[in-house]
Amino acid sequence: MADKTSKQPENVSGKWYVDTTCVPCNVCVDCAPTLLKFSADQSHVYFAKQPAGAAEEAAAQAALEICPTGSIGNDGE
Numbered sequence: 395m396a397d398k399t400s401k402q403p404e405n406v407s408g409k410w411y412v413d414t415t416c417v418p419c420n421v422c423v424d425c426a427p428t429l430l431k432f433s434a435d436q437s438h439v440y441f442a443k444q445p446a447g448a449a450e451e452a453a454a455q456a457a458l459e460i461c462p463t464g465s466i467g468n469d470g471e
């Protein structure tokens with residue numbers, strides 16, 4: 395389970411976030427390409443945009459479920 399006290403600093407404010415355990419393996423970006431982006435140094439991904447609407451909420455949920463390290467959370471502020 396992701397830790398909202400260890401969010402990647404680039405996440406935009408909102409309930410969805412990636413924490414510092416991201417590898418990164420890239421599979422979540424394929425699930426939610428409009429929401430998740432690679433950091434400038436390619437060391438992790440982060441939420442560049444919060445979901446807007448049912449389709450993007452579903453994409454974010456799919457990304458959470460596929461993440462092998464449990465690095466995506468939806469209990470942020």
Ligand code: SF4
Pocket residue numbers: 412415416417418419420421422423438439460461462463464465466
């Ligand atoms: S699926 Fe998880 S570990 Fe892989 S890039 Fe996305 S957040 Fe990082």
